[in-house]
Amino acid sequence: MIEVLFADSEAASMKAAKSTVIYSKADGPTSVFIAGKKKPPEKEHSGWLEGSADDVVCFGYRLDIGNIQKDIEGHYRKNLIFSLLNMEMGEETQDYADSFMQMQQLKIYLEAGESIRIWYSDAPYSRCGLYHLCSILNCYENEIHLVKLPEYVVHGKTIIFYKNWGEVAAEEFAGFLSGERIVSKEEIRMYASLWSELAEDNSPLRAMVNGKMIGVPEDFYDFMILNRITTKPIKECRLIGDIIGHYQASIGDWWYAKRIQHFIEEGLIKVLEDAEKPYARLICLANQ
Numbered sequence: 001m002i003e004v005l006f007a008d009s010e011a012a013s014m015k016a017a018k019s020t021v022i023y024s025k026a027d028g029p030t031s032v033f034i035a036g037k038k039k040p041p042e043k044e045h046s047g048w049l050e051g052s053a054d055d056v057v058c059f060g061y062r063l064d065i066g067n068i069q070k071d072i073e074g075h076y077r078k079n080l081i082f083s084l085l086n087m088e089m090g091e092e093t094q095d096y097a098d099s100f101m102q103m104q105q106l107k108i109y110l111e112a113g114e115s116i117r118i119w120y121s122d123a124p125y126s127r128c129g130l131y132h133l134c135s136i137l138n139c140y141e142n143e144i145h146l147v148k149l150p151e152y153v154v155h156g157k158t159i160i161f162y163k164n165w166g167e168v169a170a171e172e173f174a175g176f177l178s179g180e181r182i183v184s185k186e187e188i189r190m191y192a193s194l195w196s197e198l199a200e201d202n203s204p205l206r207a208m209v210n211g212k213m214i215g216v217p218e219d220f221y222d223f224m225i226l227n228r229i230t231t232k233p234i235k236e237c238r239l240i241g242d243i244i245g246h247y248q249a250s251i252g253d254w255w256y257a258k259r260i261q262h263f264i265e266e267g268l269i270k271v272l273e274d275a276e277k278p279y280a281r282l283i284c285l286a287n288q
Contacts, residue, residue, distance in 0.1 A: 001145070002109045003049075003056045004118045006129035009166035011058035014119070016170035018051040049174050057106045063132055064124035064206045065255065068199050072132070073103055084254040110140050117180070119173075121149035123164040123250030124206050127213050131198065134191035144183045147176055163250045207251075221251055222259055226268075229285045233272050236260060237279040 003018065005011045061072050062081060070076040110116070116137070120130040137144055149168070152161045153175075162168065168176070194213065198206055203215025224247050229239055240256045257278055263269040264283070273282035 001051065001055065002106075002114045002116050003051075004059055004106065004116055004133065005056070005165055006059050006120065006123075006126045007062075007164065007166055008058055008060050010119070010164065010168070011056055011060065013166070013168060013170045014049075014173060015053035015056045017049045017173045018055055019053045048171060057102050057109065059102065059106065059129050059133060061103075061129065061132075062125050062252070063128035064251070066204070067202060068128075068132075069202050084252070084258060107136075110137075110142055113142060115143040115145065117145040117147060119147045119149070119165050119176075121162070121164045121250075122151075122208050124208055124213065125250070125252075126164060127208065128195075128198065128206055131191045131195035131213070134188045135195045137188050138192045144188065145180055146183050147180045149176070150179065163248055219259075221249060221255065222263075224249065225256060225259055225263065226285075229269065229283070231285050231287065233282050233284045235279075236281045236283050239283070240279070 003014050005014055061077060062084075063072065065084075066080045067076060118130060118133065120126045149162050149165055152159050154160075198213065198215060201215040204218040205216045205220050206213055207216045207220060209216070224243050225239075228243050228246060236257065239260075240253045243256055244253060260269060260283070261278065264271060268286055269283055270286040271281050271283055275281045
């Protein structure tokens, strides 16, 4: 079973989950050992998946942002992702971004007849990834499974809310397999059609609004920044963390960094202390 996820962090967690070697005995409880380690994991073994990290494909094209009429394997999308990640990572960006843009690897698995299990959520990048992927799967006869991240999970007296699969630990993935289902060709065609509608609209951003993925303007999330920044000095990384924690929107921190840079250039935000990496800058709302 090939696992497909739509962001690098969640794919990394899935690779950890699939790197576990599981040994079972008929006369005793199942024992779980992490490959390459002497001690079994502290968490319950029910959270580990059989398989290899090689079974994981990251379809991390961030299709909730930018022009989606252009080839997602082309220079435009790569440059877009590089520019966003470069605000955070600098010179490491290119190798890092290349590691989760794996369309060709996925097509190899599809042509080999492998079954595909797609882990998606209502995060815009994930929904868009699912829709676009279904426009590709429409041409194949492989068995396709879907696992949708629930809004929340109840553990005893505790309720845990999730925004995306990146918030799920490696040892927890198998606990969501109760929601796995095989998707029909009709549903694949429906999702492919939804992708066509988004591509025809081709807005700068896509977001979930009233349960529907729609195109939205580039300034859609700007109010979140302007509502949280004040004339009091604050590190840019601290501000972004505050925005993410307060609004729980599933847009990458680098998008907020991009828009903060836009506000700096427009004179709405000023830099009090510059830094080599934008996230380390000391900034504040400019006096109007």
